[in-house]
Amino acid sequence: MRRLYFIFLLALWSGWAQASMGLAELPATADGDGPVTVFYPSADPARPARRGRFTLDVAPQGAPVRGNGRLVVVSHGSGGAPWVHADLARSLVGAGFIVAMPEHKADNYKDDSNPGPDSWAMRPAEVSRAIDAVGRDVRFAPLLRLDRVGMYGMSAGGHTALSLGGGRWSPAAFKQHCEADLEGDFQSCVGLITRLTGSWLDGVRKWGALLVIRHRFDDATPREYADPRIAAIVAGVPSSADFDMTSLAAPRVPLGLITARQDRWLIPRFHSDRVLAACLPRCELIADMPTGGHGSLLSPLPPDLTGLVGDMLNDPPGFDRASALQEVNQKTAVFFSTHLLP
Numbered sequence: 388m389r390r391l392y393f394i395f396l397l398a399l400w401s402g403w404a405q406a407s408m409g410l411a412e413l414p415a416t417a418d419g420d421g422p423v424t425v426f427y428p429s430a431d432p433a434r435p436a437r438r439g440r441f442t443l444d445v446a447p448q449g450a451p452v453r454g455n456g457r458l459v460v461v462s463h464g465s466g467g468a469p470w471v472h473a474d475l476a477r478s479l480v481g482a483g484f485i486v487a488m489p490e491h492k493a494d495n496y497k498d499d500s501n502p503g504p505d506s507w508a509m510r511p512a513e514v515s516r517a518i519d520a521v522g523r524d525v526r527f528a529p530l531l532r533l534d535r536v537g538m539y540g541m542s543a544g545g546h547t548a549l550s551l552g553g554g555r556w557s558p559a560a561f562k563q564h565c566e567a568d569l570e571g572d573f574q575s576c577v578g579l580i581t582r583l584t585g586s587w588l589d590g591v592r593k594w595g596a597l598l599v600i601r602h603r604f605d606d607a608t609p610r611e612y613a614d615p616r617i618a619a620i621v622a623g624v625p626s627s628a629d630f631d632m633t634s635l636a637a638p639r640v641p642l643g644l645i646t647a648r649q650d651r652w653l654i655p656r657f658h659s660d661r662v663l664a665a666c667l668p669r670c671e672l673i674a675d676m677p678t679g680g681h682g683s684l685l686s687p688l689p690p691d692l693t694g695l696v697g698d699m700l701n702d703p704p705g706f707d708r709a710s711a712l713q714e715v716n717q718k719t720a721v722f723f724s725t726h727l728l729p
Contacts (some may be wrong), residue, residue, distance in 0.1 A: 393723075396613065398602050407433035408480045409449035413520045421490030424469035425527065426476040428454045428483065438529070439496065441687055455483030455695040456532050457727045458521060459657045460514050462489065464542030464685075465578065474686035475539070478716035481711055482724055484537070485527055489517035492542065502543065502578060504558040504604050504629070505642035510547040514538060518616060535618040535724040541684050542653065545625025549662065552620045553639035554630045555611050555717045558604035561629035564657070565600050568628075569593055573656045575628060613639065619726035621673060621719055623684045627658045632665035641726045642670040645715060647679035648704040672713045673722055678706040686712045 409429030416420050435442050459479050461472050469476075469488035476486040491510050493501035518536055521527050540548035550556070565576035571595065573583050577596045580644030583589045609631070620638070623645040635642075642667075646659040653659070663672060676683055682692075682700030689709070692700050701710055 394622055406452055406480075407446045407449060408444075408477050409430060409451060410436065410443070410445040410447050411526070413524060415490075416516075418494060418516075418522070420513060420516055420520075421492060421495065421522045423490070424488040425524075426473070426480050426486040426488075426523060427527065428452045428480055428485075437470055438470050440689055441473070443470065443472075443473050444702070451485075451526050451530060453530050454480070454485060455724075456530065457484055457535065457537065457723075458518065458531050458533060459484045459486050459537035459539060459723055460490045460517050461486060462510060462538070462540035462544030462547040463491065463495070464544050465494050465502040465515060466496055467491075467494075467544070470697060471685040471687065471689065472541070473548035474712060474718050475684075475719065479650075479723065482720040484720075484723065485518050485521070485531060487521045489513050491543075496619075503560050507543065507546050507550070507556070507626075508558075508610055509595045510543070511614070512550065512619075513551045515614045518551045518614070526588045533616055535727050536614075536616045536728050537619045537621075538617050538722075539621045539623070539719065540625065541623040541624055542681065546620040546627060548620045548622035549625055549627055549630060549635060550610065550612050550619050550624070551614060551639075552611075553634060553637070555609045556630045557607050562604040562629040564602050566597065568657060569596060572628065572654055574699060575626065575654070575657065578726050579699065580720075582695050605720040611715060615624070619723055621642075621645065621722060622659075622662070624653055624681055625659060625662065626653050627662050630662070631663055635662055635665045635670075637669055640665055641722075642666060643673040643719070643722045644670060645674045645675045645676075645684065646672070646718070647681060647683050649706075650681040652669035652681040652699045672720070673718050674708070676711055676715070679711065680706065683711070684715070686716075717726055
């Protein structure tokens with residue numbers, strides 16, 4: 388039955404797949420939210436367009452055409468940009484979706500001054516306001532029904548996804564995790580500021596990290612957020628060690644997970660594996676990439692990454708990016724089509 392449904396979906400997509408991928412940006416708003424990047428089916432021809440470090444084959448400001456009537460919001464990772472999810476957007480647009488990507492405040496490629504729990508607390512509401520922004524736009528509002536919206540998040544965006552799926556977390560739980568597992572999950576606790584090298588300085592690094600974490604993240608107030616419009620969620624390599632896993636045992640909406648066995652930034656045993664242990668069989672493992680790393684879901688991958696950021700995001704040896712990402716993106720599109728379309 389599932390195979391027949393997949394064939395049916397492919398038949399539906401064939402018309403939308405002939406359209407190009409339009410690209411528009413909804414401006415930042417007066418309340419401090421950043422711009423929202425929108426990808427969508429367009430009747431206008433695509434052309435190479437430079438965005439940041441990437442050249443994308445899109446139709447900038449192209450005329451939208453009607454797709455399947457559904458929106459998917461994508462939440463980027465720490466310091467992230469919409470361009471690194473352009474290939475996922477292309478798969479979703481090919482399936483008829485409009486895709487919106489909010490720029491998360493103080494945790495994006497233009498301004499990465501405040502990542503971590505402070506950003507995590509703001510992100511779910513930023514997703515809701517991105518839905519509102521698309522719904523106000525005269526180009527897209529007539530093409531959408533916003534009663535059933537999809538949401539995808541990767542890394543810190545995966546934390547956002549779990550929050551919207553019913554997860555409950557607190558800054559104090561982040562602190563407790565880092566106190567218990569700082570050495571084993573060091574990059575999750577400190578980001579890309581520094582790393583452990585095996586030298587005598589590691590003691591200083593760990594002392595300094597705990598000093599900052601204990602000072603900043605002692606609030607035990609549970610963080611929860613709900614948007615009744617969101618009806619299906621995918622979390623890719625999510626940051627999740629600070630969640631109360633009992634809150635994820637029965638997700639609020641259909642929840643899919645994508646994991647990467649070689650992830651060295653958000654090590655699976657502290658993050659995605661714990662989510663799966665809590666929510667299965669009430670969630671779905673969309674894809675498990677045995678040779679994938681933390682950056683393997685970034686597509687296109689930023690070029691020429693070096694140093695610590697390169698070690699964390701570049702593909703591990705043996706990862707077949709071309710075939711793996713095409714399959715993962717198609718499975719993600721099928722998941723959203725299954726749960727959002729009539």
